Amino acid sequence: MEDGVTATQVVFWILAVVMLVSAIGVVTAGNIVYAALFFIASLAGVAGIYLILTVEFIALVQLLIYGSAVVILILFALMLTRARERPQALFGRSRPLGIAASLGLLAALIGGIVATTWTTPESSSAIQPVGLQAIGDAIFTIWIVPFIIVGVLLSIALDGAIMLASPDEDDN
Amino acid sequence: MPPLDHILIVNAVLFAIGAMGVLTRRNAVLILLSVELMLNAVSLNMVAFAVYGHVDFGNITGIIFAFFIIVIAAAEVALALGIVVRTFRNRATANVDEVNLLKW
Amino acid sequence: MVLSEFAGVSMPDWIDALLRVMFIVALMTIMAFALIYLERKILARFQARVGPTRTGPIGTLQSIADALKLVTKEDVRPITADRWAFELAPYMAFVPVFLVFVPMPFTETWFIRDLNLGLLFVFGVLGLNIVGVVMAAWGSDNKYALLGGVRAAAQAISYEIPMLLIIVAVVMVAAGRIAVDGDASAAGSINAIVGDQTTTPYILLQPLGFFIFIVGMLAELHRPPFDMPIAESEVVGGYFVEYSGMRWGMFFLAEYTALFLLVVLASSLFLGGWNWPFGADVGLGLQIVLTFVKTSVMIVLVIGSRALFPRLRIDQLMAFSWKVLLPFAIIQVLANGIILAYGGADWVVGLVSFGLLVALGGLVYYVMRRKQGEGTRTVQTTPATPRVITSPEVTPVEAGGD
Numbered sequence: 001m002e003d004g005v006t007a008t009q010v011v012f013w014i015l016a017v018v019m020l021v022s023a024i025g026v027v028t029a030g031n032i033v034y035a036a037l038f039f040i041a042s043l044a045g046v047a048g049i050y051l052i053l054t055v056e057f058i059a060l061v062q063l064l065i066y067g068s069a070v071v072i073l074i075l076f077a078l079m080l081t082r083a084r085e086r087p088q089a090l091f092g093r094s095r096p097l098g099i100a101a102s103l104g105l106l107a108a109l110i111g112g113i114v115a116t117t118w119t120t121p122e123s124s125s126a127i128q129p130v131g132l133q134a135i136g137d138a139i140f141t142i143w144i145v146p147f148i149i150v151g152v153l154l155s156i157a158l159d160g161a162i163m164l165a166s167p168d169e170d171d172n
Numbered sequence: 173m174p175p176l177d178h179i180l181i182v183n184a185v186l187f188a189i190g191a192m193g194v195l196t197r198r199n200a201v202l203i204l205l206s207v208e209l210m211l212n213a214v215s216l217n218m219v220a221f222a223v224y225g226h227v228d229f230g231n232i233t234g235i236i237f238a239f240f241i242i243v244i245a246a247a248e249v250a251l252a253l254g255i256v257v258r259t260f261r262n263r264a265t266a267n268v269d270e271v272n273l274l275k276w
Numbered sequence: 277m278v279l280s281e282f283a284g285v286s287m288p289d290w291i292d293a294l295l296r297v298m299f300i301v302a303l304m305t306i307m308a309f310a311l312i313y314l315e316r317k318i319l320a321r322f323q324a325r326v327g328p329t330r331t332g333p334i335g336t337l338q339s340i341a342d343a344l345k346l347v348t349k350e351d352v353r354p355i356t357a358d359r360w361a362f363e364l365a366p367y368m369a370f371v372p373v374f375l376v377f378v379p380m381p382f383t384e385t386w387f388i389r390d391l392n393l394g395l396l397f398v399f400g401v402l403g404l405n406i407v408g409v410v411m412a413a414w415g416s417d418n419k420y421a422l423l424g425g426v427r428a429a430a431q432a433i434s435y436e437i438p439m440l441l442i443i444v445a446v447v448m449v450a451a452g453r454i455a456v457d458g459d460a461s462a463a464g465s466i467n468a469i470v471g472d473q474t475t476t477p478y479i480l481l482q483p484l485g486f487f488i489f490i491v492g493m494l495a496e497l498h499r500p501p502f503d504m505p506i507a508e509s510e511v512v513g514g515y516f517v518e519y520s521g522m523r524w525g526m527f528f529l530a531e532y533t534a535l536f537l538l539v540v541l542a543s544s545l546f547l548g549g550w551n552w553p554f555g556a557d558v559g560l561g562l563q564i565v566l567t568f569v570k571t572s573v574m575i576v577l578v579i580g581s582r583a584l585f586p587r588l589r590i591d592q593l594m595a596f597s598w599k600v601l602l603p604f605a606i607i608q609v610l611a612n613g614i615i616l617a618y619g620g621a622d623w624v625v626g627l628v629s630f631g632l633l634v635a636l637g638g639l640v641y642y643v644m645r646r647k648q649g650e651g652t653r654t655v656q657t658t659p660a661t662p663r664v665i666t667s668p669e670v671t672p673v674e675a676g677g678d
Contacts, residue, residue, distance in 0.1 A: 008173055009174045012179075016182045019186065020182065020189065023190070023209050026193060027202075027209075032199060032202060033358075033361065033414055035205060036201075039205050039209070040407060042209065049182075052173075052174070053220060055238075056393055058215075058235060058238050058242070060393055060397055061242055061396075062242060063401060065243070065245075066246075067400065068406055068407070068432075068433070069246060070208070072406055072432075072433055073249055073250060074249070074253065075414070075429070076429065076430075077253040079414070079422070080257050090198065090202065091198060092196060092197065093269075094195065094196070098194075098195025098196035099195075101191070101195055102188045102191040102192035103188070103192075105187075106184060106185060106188035113177055114177070118175070118176040118180070118224075119176075119224075130223070130232055131461060132392060132393065132461040133461040134232055135232065135236070135239075136461075138232045138235075139236060139239070143236050146240060154243070154246070154247050157247035157248075157250050158247075158250065161250040161251050163254075164251070164257070164258045165254045165257050165258060167261075
């Protein structure tokens with residue numbers, strides 16, 4: 001059992017490194033499309049960590065929604081805004097300030113995490129994988145109202161996005 | 173299973189990287205990408221808490237939260253990109269610091 | 277379990293898994309070669325030619341000759357192309373398609389892993405290959421490639437949605453039939469769905485679902501009438517126009533592998549896969565024959581579509597997905613929900629779905645007729661009178677020609 005735990009941890013750290021390195025790629029890449037491609041790698045890392053946490057459902061939803069839909073939308077937007085034809089500064093004037101602020105945020109978060117004592121179950125056998133049936137039951141009983149509201153929100157967002165992106169009929 | 177605080181630290185780093193992207197980038201699409209990174213960090217945190225049983229409502233709530241975050245992120249991306257495309261059409265720029273007029 | 281069933285040996289899990297993966301890889305390669313040969317032969321027959329005959333007996337070695345040519349060809353990268361996007365794109369397009377074979381059941385026990393979330397896995401991972409397409413399109417630094425890639429992505433997203441909804445409808449039907457003590461979590465597993473079709477293939481329960489799935493499949497595969505992304509007369513070759521040699525071959529391989537994959541999926545979901553009509557007790561040999569007969573028939577239909585249908589326009593393609601397929605898929609899900617919630621019998625589900633399919637056909641026919649009428653009206657209102665006079669003489673000839 002102890003051996004298996006270590007293997008999971010090794011995989012976790014590999015995924016974490018992939019995820020964080022590509023996240024750094026997203027925020028520092030000099031090319032906009034590279035940033036989007038790094039974003040995909042980062043998402044894959046997140047999906048892998050979901051798998052390690054035994055929630056396959058969320059991992060697959062992540063792949064389905066982020067991996068294909070969101071990334072394609074973003075690449076579309078990059079092409080529609082003609083990213084490649086205008087080489088330009090990708091960073092704002094406040095870059096040093098932004099870096100400092102995010103480092104401060106990181107320090108505060110890590111400080112909080114380290115200061116708190118977290119209890120981890122001793123072995124992975126103490127963790128019950130959440131079944132698909134349980135997730136379905138929860139969504140369609142306890143969380144049914146938020147679920148319906150999310151549905152309405154999605155259709156409104158769909159309409160709104162079409163309204164925003166479609167050309168005006170009166171100004172040619 | 174990795175200990176909970178390792179997962180939390182990784183997520184905190186991811187969140188901070190996302191925040192750095194939001195604060196330093198000037199292209200709207202790249203800012204959106206960074207926001208997505210932050211959202212991912214948060215939903216990973218939710219799932220970690222849920223799986224390790226740190227939520228009072230039983231260990232499924234965090235998973236449901238992650239699910240809702242992902243779904244809403246999709247809606248948010250569609251809308252935000254619609255706005256970016258519209259702004260680009262009107263102002264010929266996707267940089268947030270050049271969109272500085274309320275009316276023109 | 278692949279080997280142990282024949283030899284009666286037990287083996288560790290990882291060797292078993294490795295054997296299964298190797299089986300799938302071998303199968304996939306053979307199928308891709310066979311499909312390329314078949315496509316050339318079948319298309320040739322449709323066009324009153326004979327196709328390849330010189331390489332090997334009746335041209336059967338043609339695909340191998342093609343592959344040899346591709347391998348020995350120079351791998352050209354345009355000087356303005358983006359290096360990383362251009363070189364990684366074929367892998368991004370190919371690997372997801374290969375991964376999706378994991379939950380595909382060829383017989384009752386021949387699959388890599390039977391996943392409870394198999395259907396979600398298929399669509400979640402298959403969607404990633406669009407990323408490869410868009411990378412190729414952008415990385416090539418070519419207007420035609422970019423246009424083709426954007427078309428491919430728009431098309432894939434549009435047709436994935438009705439397809440996913442129809443999968444939901446199928447799983448709803450399956451859940452009611454598979455559920456044990458109210459636990460229906462096995463209904464997302466492709467093998468469980470096939471296992472349920474001993475007497476009734478789901479095409480009888482969900483004919484509309486089968487139709488939408490086939491249409492979506494043709495669109496995902498860039499097959500006519502949905503081949504705008506790779507239309508030679510419009511965008512030269514589409515997103516892989518700048519590729520040559522083995523990188524081009526990988527796009528080709530991905531396309532044919534996806535064809536085989538989606539055909540296996542369609543036959544599993546709607547035609548009873550290895551199960552219908554003989555049941556699970558006939559043994560592995562007959563089951564695999566059954567799978568291959570069903571997939572072969574569908575492959576011939578898919579390849580034949582290339583000779584039978586003209587190409588749509590991109591706006592027609594979008595309109596068909598968003599204005600016809602999507603509403604009907606939503607209605608199908610709602611109808612299934614209502615019928616199943618009130619304990620309706622299987623034949624009610626099938627009848628309603630068939631009614632919806634007829635309604636879809638009727639709607640499309642009506643709209644097409646009305647559009648046609650509009651077309652003739654605009655012709656008549658134009659001042660160019662000779663056209664109107666000659667048109668009655670021309671039309672019968674054209675109709676006769678068809």
